[in-house]
Amino acid sequence: MERKIRVLVAKPGLDGHDRGAKVVARALRDAGMEVIYTGLHQTAEMVVQTAIQEDVDVIGLSLLSGAHMTLFTDIAELLKERGMGDVLVVGGGIIPEEDVPRLKESGIKGIFGPGTSMDEIITFIKENVKG
Amino acid sequence: MKDLAQRVMKGDPRAIARMITLAENASPEARECMKVLHSRSGNAHVIGITGVMGAGKSTLISELAREYRKRGKRVGIIAIDPTSPFSGGALLGDRIRMMELATDPDIFIRSMGTRGMLGGLTGAVYDVVEILDASGKDIVIVETVGVGQAEVDVIKIADTTLVVLVPGLGDSIQSIKAGIMEIADVYAVNKADRPGFERTMAEIESLVELIADRGEERTPIIPVIAKEGKGIPELADTIDAHRKKMEGTKEFTLHRRRRYEAELVEIIRKRLMKMIFDEDVFRDRVEDLIDMIMRKKKDPYSAADEILSQVLK
Amino acid sequence: MFDRKALKELEKRRKEWENSNYIPLKERNPEIREEFENLSWTRIAPLYTPMDIGDKDYLKDISFPGEYPYLRGIHSTMYRGKIWTMRQFAGFGTAEETNERYKYLLAHGETGLSVAFDYPTLYGYDTDHPLARGEFGKCGVAISSLRDMEILFKDIPVDRITTSMTINGPAPVVWAFYIANADNQGIPRTKLGGTIQNDVLKEYIAQKSFIFPPAPSMRLTVDTFEFGYKEVPRWNTISISGYHIREAGSTAVQELAFTLADGFAYVKAAMERGLEIDRFAPRLSFFFNAHNDFFEEIAKYRAARRIWARGMKELGAKKPRSLFMRFHTQTAGVSLTAQQPEINIVRVAIQALAAVLGGTQSLHTNSMDEALALPSEKAVRIALRTQQIIAEETGVTSTVDPLGGSYYLEWLTDRMEEEAMRYFDRIEQFGGVIPAIEKGFFQREIAEASYRFQRELEEGKRTMVGVNKYVMEENLDIPLLEMDRKGEEIQLNRLKKLRAERDQTKADRALERLRRAAEGDENTMPYILDCVHAYNTLGETCGVLREVFGEYKEPLIF
Structure with a gap:
């Protein structure tokens, strides 16, 4: 049987802008993935516990409030701490160019800003998810 | 691999999660582990929860899980959503109602897509129930997709089947009663503060009356307001009472037999399908046969005979 | 509006034109697309004529500005009498930093303030709440107590300017901060003017x-x-908002329909309480988006005024102020691109022009760098200058509703009104706005529209300049806003100090009285004011209300 890519789409932090997260979730579903959506206002602990239980291959974080430097890195660190460092983590939102290197260093492998096409995200996931 | 099974039995969440993935993907490693896990399962109280979409099942499960945690029970939850028949993908959103439980180490929630199975369950659900059971969960809750079709499969797996209804769905009770109403061991009428509650209660009462044999105990109906946690302790009591009443009875043994029968059938079905469709020799033969059927050189029945006789050789 | 005979003749001539002129040309040179649709997927015809609005009665359906049904504008003189209020939404970091920005904006000719709060504030949490982690001052200013509000409006004459505050869940508490600040300065409440968004629906x-x-x-x-x-009495106690509905991906028609449905739901709720419609309705205001489809946006504002006037009349309103719709407009944040950000200036200018031609009462123009980060001073200044150019250079303000009477615009206005009415019927079938929310109706409609748009964008059926067409490699050269890195610490210390120095007994007592009022059915506002005067924080005051009322959990809709 074909192995399905499982993705957790999570919205950490307080902003309620879920249009992007939901559009991405639907697009990933349409690309044949199993997508678990957490809803709004997730703490790092909630995201990581969910990722563990759902045994996901990918975590997609969406945040538009500008709190990404704190919250994305919190999650990346907690994942490593729990031995989940091999999960592919990507992030989207309003992320200034200058923050990107530090986010990548912390373990967020893909950063997608406004205007990213769904295809680009899908391709990135398919190419980078571990086999 | 034995090691993974050991870790599952110790309740290690990462091992449980990985084990479930292996089972879902029907990988050969899963088989070996499942053999080990079987001996340790059979202790959990498996509660199947079904009902139409919008009945508030997820919220109710979240509250029920919280109630069982208060009673010191460890809880596993399997939430099933439909897999898209077109893309093979799925949006699994039931967890959103349960996120507050996410950080409790004694609750394990897993979302699953139906992956082509009908009947509201997913092919791997038997395995997943067994895994959670063997991992030491006292309660395993299985939530079906709830899209209104007859989700009667849940009865095979659950010790106690809970059907969730809401006021204002009067017509739909009529339409679904044929399948879903008969399978209930307990009814919960959620959103009991909504208008139309009295009427819904009355309708279900009369249905229960209709279904029950003379002199038989009536299926209990519990009003709840899941959103506010109201009626949840009573519901948990009723579910527990059902299990207690069943334990040791002939029906219970028969029920467990049926569950293993269904599981056995499912395993055989899956293995056979895998043999036929995953292995190149057969796969090619199948393609050839389909071509012949297309050209009216063969009929599907004879083609099936041919394949089965080869597989079973 | 046109006599029947003339229309008959016109119909004939139009057919002739189509057969002898339009179709042959189209067959020789095919049109760019097979179908032309606007952003609500409404098909647009190649030409509109008096035939498309022939059945309208000018006096009944269009009428004069300042007169029912207010299609052409709420005042007879419109911008000849007074230019719209230029109100730039701003706020970040600490109250001190935002106070500086306000003074900068006022010095550059802005005529009203508009406060953006950070996420913890929007959710009624203090800066030291665990869920506030990482969010301090990011999308607005952090206001956790009356003390912060005092600093935010330091040296700003609150009796002479008007202030709009984008705050919803905790609106009563934040409004109370503003009122209490004026109370403490001895400014009478009757002199305060402004708006709280306060639109929870x-x-x-x-x-x-x-x-x-x-x-x-x-x-x-x-x-x-x-x-x-x-x-x-001079305060707009609500700003019924379509802006965010649109930003969430709705169409213009959905924005129009859902916003007005919300508006009528508030009116009905107030009437159910026994409030007299002509006493509260004059203080209801609206807030719309200005998006890319130029004519559709103008038609939207005009249709909104007419639907509101008609609906309010039906509900028994009599005063003109209750019947006419006043609204604020903001250009569409969602239309801005992170790619080639300077071109956003052009988008914003066109969107702002639509808002003005649609008769807005106040306007926020987005800054070009908003898809990248919080706007820098220069970007904000250019955005403000855009409004000033429209107001003072283009001449569009010289006459009222200059596009009124355009066959296309009037047709589109009617059409959008009809579609909004159809949505009203569907909402009614759910039993009203709140049941429809609980069943996820609006959310589903919006999600569908937004997904459909995204797909069409990716298929190349829609253009976003710089994103899926006319793309180029570039080095971004936009100076981004630098915030005080010590801000959060300053704010946390201030909170700590406030809690240590206030009269705790007095503060606790005020909270207890609020709890009782909330449990009963008294008006909570006086009790909330007592709470904030006693220097209870936002989190503490909302905390009491959270305990009494519980928290909302949304249905999941994709």
Whole structure:
């Protein structure tokens, strides 16, 4: 049987802008993935516990409030701490160019800003998810 | 691999999660582990929860899980959503109602897509129930997709089947009663503060009356307001009472037999399908046969005979 | 509007034109697309003529500005009498930093303030709440107590300017901070002018910064209506907002329909409480988006005015102020691109022009760098200058509703009104706005539209310049806003100090009285004011309400 890519789409932090997260979730579903959506206002602990239980291959974080430097890195660190460092983590939102290197260093492998096409995200996931 | 099974039995969440993935993907490693896990399962109280979409099942499960945690029970939850028949993908959103439980180490929630199975369950659900059971969960809750079709499969797996209804769905009770109403061991009428509650209660009462044999105990109906946690302790009591009443009875043994029968059938079905469709020799033969059927050189029945006789050789 | 004979003749001539002119040309040179659709997927014809609006009665359906049904504008003189209020939404970091920005904007000719709060504030949490982690001052200014509000408006004459505050769930508390600040300066409440957004329905539908379930939220809203007309009569106690519905991906038609449906739901809720419509309705205001489809946007504002006037009349309103719709407009944040950000200036200018031609009362123009980060001073200044150019250079302000009478615009206005009415019927079938929210109706409609648009964008059926067409490699050269890195620490220390120095007994007592009022059915506003005067924080005051009312959990809709 074909192995399905499982993705957790999570919205950490307080902003309620879920249009992007939901559009991405639907697009990933349409690309044949199993997508678990957490809803709004997730703490790092909630995201990581969910990722563990759902045994996901990918975590997609969406945040538009500008709190990404704190919250994305919190999650990346907690994942490593729990031995989940091999999960592919990507992030989207309003992320200034200058923050990107530090986010990548912390373990967020893909950063997608406004205007990213769904295809680009899908391709990135398919190419980078571990086999 | 034995090691993974050991870790599952110790309740290690990462091992449980990985084990479930292996089972879902029907990988050969899963088989070996499942053999080990079987001996340790059979202790959990498996509660199947079904009902139409919008009945508030997820919220109710979240509250029920919280109630069982208060009673010191460890809880596993399997939430099933439909897999898209077109893309093979799925949006699994039931967890959103349960996120507050996410950080409790004694609750394990897993979302699953139906992956082509009908009947509201997913092919791997038997395995997943067994895994959670063997991992030491006292309660395993299985939530079906709830899209209104007859989700009667849940009865095979659950010790106690809970059907969730809401006021204002009067017509739909009529339409679904044929399948879903008969399978209930307990009814919960959620959103009991909504208008139309009295009427819904009355309708279900009369249905229960209709279904029950003379002199038989009536299926209990519990009003709840899941959103506010109201009626949840009573519901948990009723579910527990059902299990207690069943334990040791002939029906219970028969029920467990049926569950293993269904599981056995499912395993055989899956293995056979895998043999036929995953292995190149057969796969090619199948393609050839389909071509012949297309050209009216063969009929599907004879083609099936041919394949089965080869597989079973 | 045109006599029948003339229309008959026109119909004939139009057919001739089509057969002898339009179709042959189209067959020789095919049109760019097979179908032309606007952003609501409404098909647009190649030409509109008097035939398309022939059945309209000018005096009944269009009429004069300042007169029912206010299609052409709410005042007879419109911008000849007074230019719209140029109100730039701003706020970040600490109250001190935002106070500086306000003074900068006022010095550059802005005529009203508009406060953006950070996320913890929008959810009624203090800066030291665990969920506030990482969010301090990011999307607005952090206001956790009356002390912060005092600093925010330091040296700003609150009796002479008007202030708009984008706050919803905790609106009564934040409004109380503003009123209490004026109280302490000895400024009478009757002199305060401004707006609190206070529109919780659209939070459930789109923006998602909700706290309480719908029923207690509506009660708090009606509390502010009642308190407003009695105590702070120049204050707009609500700004019924389509902006966020649109930003969440709705179409213009959905924005129009859902916003007005919300508006009528508030009116009905207040009437159910026994409030007199002509006492509270004059203080209701609206807030719309200005998006890319130029004519559709103008038609939207015009249709909104007519639907509102007609609906309010039906509900028994008599005063002109209750019947006419005043609204604020903001250009569409969602239309801005992170790619080639300078071109956003052009988008914003066109969107702003639509808002002005649609008769807005106040306007926020987005800054070009908003898809990248919080706007820098220069970007904000250019955005403000855009409005000043429209107001003072283009001449569009010289006459009222200059596009009124355009066959296309009038047709589109009618058409959008019809579609909004159809949505009203569907909402009615759910039993009203709140049941429709609980069943996820709006959310589903919006999600569908937004997904459909995204797909069409990716298929190349829609263009976003710089994103899927005319793309180029570039080195971004936009100076981004630098915030005080010590800000959070300053704010946390201030909170700590406030809690240590206030009269704790007095503070606790005020909270207890609020709890009792909330449990009963008294108007909560006076009790909230007592709480904030006693220097209870936002989190503490909302905390009491959270305990009494519970928190809302949304249905999951993709």
